[in-house]
Amino acid sequence: MKEKLKRLFDYRELLFNLIHKEVKVKYKNSFLGFVWSLITPLMMLVVFYVAFGIIFKLRAMGMQFYAFFLMSGILPWNFMATSLLLSVGSVVNSSDLVKKVYFPREVLPLSHLGSSSFHFILQELMLIVFLLAFRVPLTPWIFMVPVVMLLEVTFIAGLSMFLSALNVFYRDVQHFTEIIIMAWFWMTPVIYPIALIRDNFPAWAQRIYMLNPMAHIILLWQRITYNSPHNGTEAALLSVPGLLGTIALSITLLVLGYVTFTRLEGRFAEFI
Template sequence: MELLKNRLIGLYKYKDLWEQLVIRDLKLKYRRSFLGYVWSVLNPLMIMIVMTIVFSTMFQRDIENFPVYLLTGRAMFDFMTISTNKSMNSIIGNAALIKKTYVPKYIFTLSTVTSALVDFIFSLGALVLVMIVTRAKFTIYFFLFPLVAIQLYIFCLGLGLFLAQANVFFRDIQYIYSVVTTAWLYLTPIFYPVDMLSPKIQFLVKAFNPLYYYIGQFRDLVYYGRMPGYRVLAGGWIIAFVMLFIGLKCFAKNQNKFILYI
C-alpha cells in the first residue's frame, strides 16, 4: 500500500506531463490518417464483420446475435493487447527523455495504458452501432461498463509495468509475448461459448485466464443485460490488484538499472 501511495503522490505532481503524454500517444497513432479517430470505430467494426463471416457457420447457430457477442469479447481483448504491447516499449521508446531529465519512469507506461483506454471508449461506438443495427436490447446495465473497464485498466497497467521493465533487460520478450497473446486469444471465449469446451479446459480457462472474468462481466452488462455474478465480479477486482502489485513491485525494484540498458 505504501508503494501505491507514493506512486499516486508522484502521479499528482506530474499530472500535466501524464496528460501531455496521453495526448501525444493519441496524436501519433492517428497522424497522417485521413479518417483519424473514426478508425477507432471502423477498425473493430470491420474486424467484427470479417470474423462474423468466418465463424458464423461454426458458432452462430448456437449464439444469439453473434455480432454483438463477438464484439463484446473482442473489444476487451483488443484493449488488453494494444495497451500491453505499447507498454512493453514505453521505457525503451522514451529513452532519450529519460536520459536527459528526471521524471517518474512509470508515467510513460501509465500514459500508454491510458491512451489505450481512450481508444477503447471510442471503439464502443462500433458496439453501439452494431447493437442498433441488430436490434439488440439496451438495458440500464450497459452504462455500468466503466466498472469493468476500470478493472481491466488496472490489470493492464500492472501487466504493462511488468512487461516494460522486463523488455529493458530482455529485448526478445516482445517476440515471446506475441506468441503468448496468440494462444491467449484462442483460449479466451471471444467467438465461442465457454460451455462448448471440455470440463477440464473450462476449469483451466476459468481458473487461469484473467480475461474470462472481464469479458464475462462485460457481456453480462451489455449482451445479457444483467449484473455479473459475485464470483466473477470479485475475481476481476482481485486479479486486477494482484497484477498491479506484481507490476509495481518488479518495476520499482529494477527502475534504477534502466539507464544502464536503454
C-alpha cells in the same frame, strides 16, 4: 511507496500530455483520422463473422445477433492486447528521454494505456449506438460499464508496468508477450461462446480454463453489451468466485507491477 505515488500524481500533467501525444501522433496526416479506431474492429468483425458465424455455423447454436456477440468480446480484447503490446516496449523505445530527463518512468507504459482507453471508449460508444439502432434492448448491466472498465484497466496497468520493466533487462519479453497474446486469444471466449467450453469439456478442464482472468473480464463485457432478453439468460455465464478471484488478481498485479517498476527504474538508464 506513498512518496512514489505522490510523485506520479505531481507529474499527472505530463501523463496527460503523453496520452494526448499518443492519440494525436497515431492519426497524424491521416485522412480518416479517428475513424480508423472504428474501422479496425469492424474489419475483424467481418472476418470472424464469416469464418465462425457462417462457415463454422456458430449461429446455429441458437445465438442471436452473433455480430454483436463478436463485438462485445473483440473490443475489450483488442483494448488489452493493444495496450500491452505498446506498453511492453515503451521504456526501451523512449531511451533518449529516459537518459536525459527526470520524470516518473511509469508514465511511459501508462500513457499507452491511456491512449488505448480513449479509443476503447469510442468503440464501446459505437457498439451501444449500433445496439440501439438495431433495437437490441439493453439491460441494467449497461450501468456497470465504468466498474468493468476500471477492473480491466487495473489488470492491464499492473501487467504493463511489470512487463515493460522486465523488457528493459530482457528484450525477449516483448517477443514473448506477442506470442502469448496470440495463444491467449484462442484460450479466451472472445469469438466463441463459453457454453462451447461448458458443453464439450470435463469439469476439471473447465476449472483450468476459467483460471484465465481475461475470460471473466470478457464475460462481463458480454453480459453488459450482449446479454439482452433476445439472447437468453445464459448468453454470458459468470462465476462469482472466479470474478472475485479476477478482482483480487488485478489489484495484486497492479501493486506488484508498480512496486517492481519503481524498484527497477533506477537502473533503466544503464541497460537502454
